[in-house]
Amino acid sequence: MARYRGPKCKVCRREGEKLFLKGERCYSQKCAYERRSYPPGQHGRSAQYRRSRESDFSRQLRAKQKARRVYDISERQFRRYYENAQQRRGLTGLNLLQIVESRLDNVVYRLGYAASRPQARMLVTHGHFNVNGRRTDVPSVILSPGDEISVRDGSKKRTFFKNLREEAENRTPVEWIDRNLDSLSGKVIRLPERSEINSNLSEQSIVEFYSR
16 A cells, blocks of 8 residues: 555544644644544545444554554555564564654654654655765664764755754754754654653554554
8 A cells, every 4th residue: 555645634634633744734724624624525524423433443443544644654664664663672562653753754853854744754855864974865764873863064055944943943852852953953862752752643553453
């Protein structure tokens, strides 16, 4: 199953909550979920009343799909992350969330250098960031504690990055990443704890889905 490339607001309506996939727009009155909080489609209004009767499989599937859509990851890639999480010590569900949080595009977003994960993915794909001093244009690169991320010198001359420092100041970074606004860089200090990851994600349901 490929990555979803349709309207982002339909994804939020399908999941029944805001996933903040469009950055600042999600906080404004233009947000489609604020106007139509029911699922999309012909039977959207009636579908919202059937949520309370969903089966265990449906609950597990929705939890997996929500996580995929939040981080904008394909099914094949997400399953591979799950298999990787199984091989690590500790809780599989927490390991899975730590892996997807450690993706380069997500770290750029967590640093406040992008308004949303899709924007962070685009910036990385266009080669605007270095990882440990080397140009990297692969959003799915998994970072480890000690890895450093920085905006390339050539990219700092662009209008977007000239205004980035002021915009990033209004975005609070996470505690597991050290941010330096003066140099537009950051460093992964440690892996995130569960309390520092989206609390609306149900990693246990995801594990149950793949363990069937």
